Amino acid sequence: MVDTAADQASVASPAKRQGGLGLSSKTIERIMPWAVVISLFLVWELAVRIFDFPQFILPAPSVIFESMWQWRVPIIDNAAQTAMTTVVGIGNAIVIGLETGYHVGSYSLIYNGFYPVLIGFNSIPKVAVVPILVIWFGIGTVPAIITAFLISFFPILVNVATGIATVEQELKDVLRALGASNRDIIVKVGIPRSLPYFFASLKIAITVAFVGSIIAETVASNKGIGHLMIQASSRFEVPLVFAGLLVTAIMGVVMYVVATFVERRMTGWATRSMDGSMGSS
Amino acid sequence: MAGGFVDIDNVSLRYGGEATGTLALSGMSMAVEKGDFIAVVGPSGCGKSTLMKAMSGLWPVTSGGVSVAGQTVSGPLSMVGMAFQAATLLPWRTTLDNVMLPLEITQPYRSQFMQKRSQFRDKARALLKLVGLEGFDEKYPWQLSGGMQQRVSLCRALIHEPALLMLDEPFAALDMFTREELWGVLQDVWLTKKPTVILVTHDLREAVFLADKVYVMSARPGRIIHERDIEFARPRELDITFRPDFGSIAQDLRHHIYSARQEAA
Helix, strand or coil: CCCHHHHHHHHHHHHHCECCCCCEHHHHHHHHHHHHHHHHHHHHHHHHHHHCCCCCCCCCHHHHHHHHHHCHHHHHHHHHHHHHHHHHHHHHHHHHHHHHHHHHHHCHHHHHHHHHHHHHHHHCCHHHHHHHHHHHHCCCHHHHHHHHHHHHHHHHHHHHHHHHHCCCHHHHHHHHHCCCCHHHHHHHHHHHHHHHHHHHHHHHHHHHHHHHHHHHHHHCCCCCHHHHHHHHHHCCCHHHHHHHHHHHHHHHHHHHHHHHHHHHHHCHHHHHHHHHHHHCC | CCCCCEEEEEEEEEECCCCCCEEEEEEEEEEECCCCEEEEECCCCCCHHHHHHHHCCCCCCCEEEEEECCEECCCCCCCEEEECCCCCCCCCCCHHHHHHHHHHHCCCHHHHCCCCHHHHHHHHHHHHHHCCCCCCCCCCHHHCCHHHHHHHHHHHHHCCCCCEEEEECCCCCCCHHHHHHHHHHHHHHHHHHCCEEEEECCCHHHHHHHCCEEEEECCCCECEEEEEECCCCCCCCHHHHHCHHHHHHHHHHHHHHHHHHHHHC
């Protein structure tokens, strides 16, 4: 029989190894992202100073931060709007994507019938849809929400449907031989099995949902980070445009982190089975 | 051939379409008494797995009749436990929760599941102990070796106390030593619980060691061409597999399979 205690010890041991500066590799791992971001800004700052770029081409990070502070009230105001439209859009995409994905994945007839349509639908550039949304809903919040929804809905649907549609035949046989209904199979196996797929798609969806919101805001809105950036660029306030980009990036990272946190709690088994390959022998 | 616990009467089964489909079984008849341990062997592709699907009601037969416990099989039977070559455990469930899965699905356990949860847990633990997995309740499948996963799979097939246990090459993916160890486990389980066992295998030693009766199937379309009672005393020790009489039985069965393959070629 496998000595699991020994296995766990061997899994844990790499974390105890000492790094170059007397820090554990775990600490270094945690510091790394920050180190990379800070050095990126440092290189950027240096490059701008050494080559003396004009501010309206490439502003230095220090100038961007200064502008961020100067315009903090409108930035926060507009960022809140963008965050709201994105969260509402993606929230709807999650609910409707899970529901639709569940149905599409459960019945092969629907799966085969709808798949080409869905692919075609997803191939339409969402920017091209915005003018239509404006005609239907007018300028404002609604087109931004719908664009964020449209752009993030598809990856969620496809991944959930795939997770549910690809349950192993033998497993289905085991369950069906027990008298399980189709619904039982989906609830007990299909849905838990599709969760890792769902979260993989959610992480993509979150970042692209911001793209959707901001596209809509630049084309047809009077509020939001996208709108702010368009206005700033029309006034040649390039540092403010960059500040807008930075804020968007920060919001994207925050939402990604939230998604990853939820994923860890709900589908630890999927990531652990990869990390823990040493555990099985 | 009426009267057996499992009755297969002149069954043929064609899958994948009326005329163009594959005829997997033809003129298949066998009867298994309650509490018997039988093994079905045959050349590969002879329809052994199809036979299991027909018996468990997963696939409808084209003609002939299948009955279990006096009732004609027309759909999936909940009195059946199944285990396959792949352990097919759910990776997001612990060992204990994997074993308890059938109780969440089959009646009468399903409606009692909430109230009797702790009782069911004890039952699952007892079963895990029987197959030598005491203390592994909270482990996940990826923390178990292949042989241990297969033991869990066996427990899952047994937890709802099925009258009929169907095993489709359950040990085929394991190394020889683990396989032989699990033969012992399976024999113990059978001697303790006394279910009717139908074991499909291509390992003749496995069939002769475990079963009371071995059936040899022809090449496709499959039917029974030979049956042989195995009369070694129980519990059987692994040592008997080296005895000359054991060897000659296996040799004899091998000849039947060879001739079945010759016929097909």
